[in-house]
Amino acid sequence: MPANGGTTCRFMRPRALQPPTIQLGNSGIDPAAQVPQRDIIDAQMAFFGTGCVINEQVILQDQEGVLAWVSERLAVAMRQAEDLILRDYIVSAATDLMAGGGSNGDNPTNLGVSDFSLVAATLDTNNAYKFMSGIEGMDRFGTGPVRSAYFMLSSTELQADFDGLTGSGFLNQWNYPTNASALPSEYGNVFNIRILTSSEAPVARAASANGQDVYYNTVLGKQAITHINQDGFSMNLIYRDPYYSGMLAQNATLAVKFAQAQAITQDTAIRNVLSTRLSTLGV
Amino acid sequence: MAEYSRLASGQVTSTGGQTVVVVPFIPNYIAIENVTRLVAGAGVTSASWTTDMGQGASVLSTFGTGAQYIAPVGQTSSGALTSGTGFTTIQAGLSLQYGPTTFLGGSGGIAKTSSTVLTVTTTAAHGLVPGNWVIFQNLYQTASTGMQQIAGIPFEVLTSASTTTFTIGWVGNSSNLTAITAGGLNTLASFKQILYPALYVPGVAYPWSISTSGIVTTVTTTAPHNFQVGQEIAFRIPSANGSIELNSLPDVLIPGSPKYYYVASVPTRDSFTINNLPAYTAFTVNIPFANFVGLEFAQVVAVGDVNTGGYPYTGSALYPSPAIYNGFSTSLTNTINGPAIQGAYINGTFQGFIIGAGISGTAADVIMWRAYLHDINT
Numbered sequence: 001m002p003a004n005g006g007t008t009c010r011f012m013r014p015r016a017l018q019p020p021t022i023q024l025g026n027s028g029i030d031p032a033a034q035v036p037q038r039d040i041i042d043a044q045m046a047f048f049g050t051g052c053v054i055n056e057q058v059i060l061q062d063q064e065g066v067l068a069w070v071s072e073r074l075a076v077a078m079r080q081a082e083d084l085i086l087r088d089y090i091v092s093a094a095t096d097l098m099a100g101g102g103s104n105g106d107n108p109t110n111l112g113v114s115d116f117s118l119v120a121a122t123l124d125t126n127n128a129y130k131f132m133s134g135i136e137g138m139d140r141f142g143t144g145p146v147r148s149a150y151f152m153l154s155s156t157e158l159q160a161d162f163d164g165l166t167g168s169g170f171l172n173q174w175n176y177p178t179n180a181s182a183l184p185s186e187y188g189n190v191f192n193i194r195i196l197t198s199s200e201a202p203v204a205r206a207a208s209a210n211g212q213d214v215y216y217n218t219v220l221g222k223q224a225i226t227h228i229n230q231d232g233f234s235m236n237l238i239y240r241d242p243y244y245s246g247m248l249a250q251n252a253t254l255a256v257k258f259a260q261a262q263a264i265t266q267d268t269a270i271r272n273v274l275s276t277r278l279s280t281l282g283v
Numbered sequence: 284m285a286e287y288s289r290l291a292s293g294q295v296t297s298t299g300g301q302t303v304v305v306v307p308f309i310p311n312y313i314a315i316e317n318v319t320r321l322v323a324g325a326g327v328t329s330a331s332w333t334t335d336m337g338q339g340a341s342v343l344s345t346f347g348t349g350a351q352y353i354a355p356v357g358q359t360s361s362g363a364l365t366s367g368t369g370f371t372t373i374q375a376g377l378s379l380q381y382g383p384t385t386f387l388g389g390s391g392g393i394a395k396t397s398s399t400v401l402t403v404t405t406t407a408a409h410g411l412v413p414g415n416w417v418i419f420q421n422l423y424q425t426a427s428t429g430m431q432q433i434a435g436i437p438f439e440v441l442t443s444a445s446t447t448t449f450t451i452g453w454v455g456n457s458s459n460l461t462a463i464t465a466g467g468l469n470t471l472a473s474f475k476q477i478l479y480p481a482l483y484v485p486g487v488a489y490p491w492s493i494s495t496s497g498i499v500t501t502v503t504t505t506a507p508h509n510f511q512v513g514q515e516i517a518f519r520i521p522s523a524n525g526s527i528e529l530n531s532l533p534d535v536l537i538p539g540s541p542k543y544y545y546v547a548s549v550p551t552r553d554s555f556t557i558n559n560l561p562a563y564t565a566f567t568v569n570i571p572f573a574n575f576v577g578l579e580f581a582q583v584v585a586v587g588d589v590n591t592g593g594y595p596y597t598g599s600a601l602y603p604s605p606a607i608y609n610g611f612s613t614s615l616t617n618t619i620n621g622p623a624i625q626g627a628y629i630n631g632t633f634q635g636f637i638i639g640a641g642i643s644g645t646a647a648d649v650i651m652w653r654a655y656l657h658d659i660n661t
Contacts, residue, residue, distance in 0.1 A: 008624045013587075016540035039515060039543065041587040042627030044605070044620055053287060085630075088378040092486035093628065095519050095584055100577020107435060109577050126532055127539045204379040209434035209575060211384075211420040211473070263628050267517055267586045268532060268541050 001045060001261070003231045009261055011041040011226070043263035045230055048081055050074070051255025056242040059252060070254050071237060078235060078256045083200065086227060089262045091202050091216050091272065094224075097122070099275035107209035110161055110278035111217070113169035113190060116152075119219045119273050120192035123150055128221025128269035132194055138177035146176050149194040152273070153218045155201035159187055160279035162195060193219060212276040221269035230259035289656035296614075297638070299646030300412035300443075303611040305619060305635040309372045310334075310654035313636055319648035320346065330642040332370035334660060341369025343642050353641050368641025374634045375479040375609075382476035384420075385409060389470055391447075393422065393430055393463040394455075399492075400441070401430075401455040403474070408446040410640060414612040415440045416477040416506050417451075423468040428461035431575035432568075436489050437477055439506040439553060452505060452553060453491050457569040480610040481631050484509040485585035493526055493566035499547070500560045502583060507552040507608035511626040514546040514555075515587035521579040523570055528563040531586075543586055552608050552615075588626025605629045 001009045015037045024031070051074070058066055097119055101112025130148045137145035154162075162170050172188040173179050179186075185196045202216040236257045245251040264270060289308040296302075297317070311334035320326040323346075330343040337355035343364075344350055354360045356367035387393070388406025396402045403409075411417070416437050422430035438451040463469045488508035494501055510516065517531040531541035548556045570578065594603040602622040606615040609631060618631050636654065644650065 007621045008627050010624075016537045018537050039587045040589055042590075042624045044623035044627045044629045046620065046630035046632075084377060089483045089628070091378050092481075092483040093584065094487070095582055096487065096580070098577055098579050100579075102577075105576050107431070107575050107578050126541075202379055205381065206384065206420070207379075207381065207418060207435065207475070209420060209422075209431050209578075214435070216379075261628070261630075264586070267584055 001228055001230050008042050008044045009228050009263070011043075011263060011265055012038045013041065013265065014038050041263050041265060043228060043261040045228070045259050045261045047257065047259045048078075048085070049255060049257035050077060051238070051253055054252045054254060056250050056252060059242075067239070067252075067254060074237065074254060074256045075235075078258055080200075082227075082258070082260060085260060086225075086262050087200070087202055090218050090225065090264075090270070093264050094218065094270045094272045095267065097271045097273045099273055102275065102278060104212075104276060104278055105210070106212055106276045108214065108274040108276055111158070111165075111273070111275045113165055115273060115275070116169065116190040116193045119152075119271050120150060122271060123219065123221050123269060124192075126268035128266070129223055130192070131222055132181060135177050135181065140177060143175050143177045144171055146171065146189055146194070147192045149189055149192050150219050150221055152193045152195045153201055153220075154187075154195055154197050155203055155215050155217075156197045156199045157203065157213075157281055158215055158217075158275070158277060159197055161277055162187060162190075164278065165190060208276045210276075215275050215277065217273040217275060219271050219273055221266070223266040224264060224270035226263055226265050228261040228263070233257075233259045288658045290654075292651075292653045294649060294651050295638070297643045297646060297648035297650055298412045298414070298612045299648075300410065300640045300643060301415075301611065302638040302643045302650070303373070303609075303616075303635060304638065304652055304654070305616070305633045306654050307619065307634070308654075308656050309374065309634055310636060310656050311660055312655040312657060313370050314653045315638060315642065316651045317644045317648050318651060320644050326644050327642050330369065330638075334372075336369075338371050339367035339369050339639065341639070341642050343369070353639075365641055368639040370642070371637045371639060372635070373478075373637055375482060376632045376634070378479065378482050380478040381418075382478055384473045384475050387463065387469055387472045387474075390465050391463075391472070392465060392469050393472070395457075395460055395462050396450065396455045398454055398456050399452060400450050401433075401453050402448060402450050405447045409443075409449060411440045411443055411449055411476065412612065413440050413443055413449075414608065414610065414614070416480040416610045417474045418477060419472070419474045421468075421471040421473055422463060423471060424461045424463050425467050428572055429463060429468070429472075430460050431572060432459065432570045432578060434575070436580055437480060437506050441553075452503065454568050459569050459571050461572065477610060480506065481509060481607050484605075484607050484629060484631050485511075485514060485626070487582050487584050490566070490581050490583055491568050493529075493563075495560065498559050500557045501550070501554055502557065503554045504583070505553070508555060508583070509607050510546050510549060510555050510585060511588065511590065512546055512549060513588050513590040514585055514626045515543050515589065516546060516557075517541060517543050517584050517586050519582040519584065520566070521581060523574070523579070524566055524568060524581045526563040526566040528561060541586075545589060552613070585626070585628075588624070590625040592625065593622040594625060605631075607631050609633075
């Protein structure tokens, strides 16, 4: 979002016009005009930041270069915050689809292969764009072709459940004909869904109908969501010398600050597939 | 004031239970004076807390009594005071956080009160106030009857007539619901408070009633929707609920083009109206118990807005920030944002502290508060 552009980022998405499928006939009279319309999506920018106060004696005497490693930790905290904010926004704003193809008798159930079919069919029907084209089969042992696919963002806690679907639809990414296009966090695929796993994926603990953990598996097409930065404000690492801290100049500060907004730009191209888990968790 | 301390003060209206105060830091000292209780000459007139006491603790003064102490949960308080009902600091920054599981208990249940209300009874005090959000689990009366059809849906507490009862909005007389009563499996039934249900708004809401009179259709949701007049919304209604004609897709007239509607008015925090909807099959939430496994819930989602202006000036702050129902009371609460277009996606995260039920007096009490974060705490 450009500087001096206000607090709220506005997106305009044109609506489809009705296709002219009725013939003009021979009356010589034009059909009534259509009114072009756009959907308007607004998102307000929000600002975030955190920092540390470091006494000059630490900077002076610590043998490990404290400013360097604190800077690294602040950078990680900031990037983590970006992900968590986007994650929680999607949890709150995207449509839920309850898994029903599993066998554990809960609501939602654990993920069954039919749930992957259902959500892919839903997004296909909604004309969502897939992220990845398919991978053609090759003459390599243990591999199989991979369909063009949407991404699904899931919890690492579901990996055992995915493994349990091997043979009935799940293909680990090491069984792709080539994993050149696989992302580092990619666990595998089921039909038209390629699964990325993270330990920070959203989980609602003990929240299912039967009191089990509920996982938010976000499946999305390319046009579903946007992440908005403020121009020149995507990340600021701010160091203030102890000189600015008081009459004896004892304390330095090191901080990060950033601005972020997010919006679902096409609500029909995203679904949170809610599921429970079949496998037990390790400790 | 020293270099890194934080000082804040203000006033808040008590909910009669947990009352939230938003401040831009986590305090390590809090003090309150309840002006209404001081004038009335009854109840808790003042209270204070330092971080070393622990979460949920407080020193308090009740009119006509000396100083007393509320301890954190699990520790011993003065007299009959309930531990854990003092001050608590909060960071409302991450979703999907819940309070402890509260079982309805041996004498608890859920009564089919009316066509608009279910009444929940707990054995122990539930600790909720109107405006809080909850979700239910294990709503079995027997292995094959009960109210599992509503388990997992977020509900707002509408009223709380006593410390052991509260109501939620639903078609309470649905024939497929079986009341949860003492005996049977009722002791397994439970709920949890959703601690921060509105960190990002507007979002998904769950309708339990859609009805049309003339050109006006009223949609009633289980919890505050935080939609604005001019909000553009889409329905996601499973076939079991009937009104699939309202769904955004498929679109018969313009294939692939989602059908959206605009909020015409917001009569209450849990309802909104739309004008001139197309004809639709009657909406129902009367789903058989046996179908709860994998049951889809009807949803309505915000997809945009047609507004241009910000939130209106109401006589106090200039350029008001968006105001939302944040799960702590039945009143609108200003967020800590700057001004925004009404209906925009906004961030509702915040931090501050909660004045607990043991020290917050009665509903509508005026409480003066001070919150400090000291430079040093040893």
